[in-house]
Amino acid sequence: MRNVGSYTIKNELFETSGVFDTKILSLEEIINKLFNSKTIQSDCSFVDLFLFGLVDVCRKLFFSVQLYIEIVEMEEKHPGISIDHCFIDSYIEFLVSQKLIFYDYSDYLIDLKERHLIPVFLCPLTSRGKEVFMTLNKEKIFTENIYLDNAVNLSHQKFMQLKKYKKQYHDNMLQYISC
Numbered sequence: 001m002r003n004v005g006s007y008t009i010k011n012e013l014f015e016t017s018g019v020f021d022t023k024i025l026s027l028e029e030i031i032n033k034l035f036n037s038k039t040i041q042s043d044c045s046f047v048d049l050f051l052f053g054l055v056d057v058c059r060k061l062f063f064s065v066q067l068y069i070e071i072v073e074m075e076e077k078h079p080g081i082s083i084d085h086c087f088i089d090s091y092i093e094f095l096v097s098q099k100l101i102f103y104d105y106s107d108y109l110i111d112l113k114e115r116h117l118i119p120v121f122l123c124p125l126t127s128r129g130k131e132v133f134m135t136l137n138k139e140k141i142f143t144e145n146i147y148l149d150n151a152v153n154l155s156h157q158k159f160m161q162l163k164k165y166k167k168q169y170h171d172n173m174l175q176y177i178s179c
Contacts, residue, residue, distance in 0.1 A: 024098065030098055031136065036130075039072070039095070042072045042081060046091050049067065060123060064121075065083060100125065103123045
């Protein structure tokens with residue numbers, strides 16, 4: 001029988017309202033965690049997902065498993081990497097617990113636990129999230145590190161994939177019309 005006032009019951013009961021028992025980190029600690037939290041299978045880190053996920057003039061953060069896979073493949077230079085679910089879960093918990101994005105954590109838990117899916121999201125950055133980005137920007141990480149070149153490369157690859165898809169779609173439509 002479970003004790004209603006126990007620690008585990010409290011966590012289960014209020015799980016959908018956010019991540020519990022995490023210390024709110026200082027800006028310096030957040031940035032250290034972004035750089036030092038890496039997946040076991042590759043060199044992909046929280047900072048990779050954060051920086052490559054910035055969209056809408058760096059006001060929002062995008063995440064999908066596909067983004068994770070593309071970053072891992074870009075860094076590892078070989079396809080076929082398996083997904084590190086614990087790493088992805090830790091990343092999303094980190095974003096929510098440190099209040100870097102506006103995200104309904106209960107939606108994440110529903111997708112993860114009931115539907116067995118890793119969600120795709122596009123969330124506005126909070127003031128703390130913007131502060132993290134501005135600090136990284138001031139540190140010149142975009143020009144002195146690999147991120148600028150990789151971001152351009154990733155964007156170019158996406159553009160080429162889109163262009164190829166549009167051409168295939170156009171060709172298929174022409175075939176359909178000519179029949």
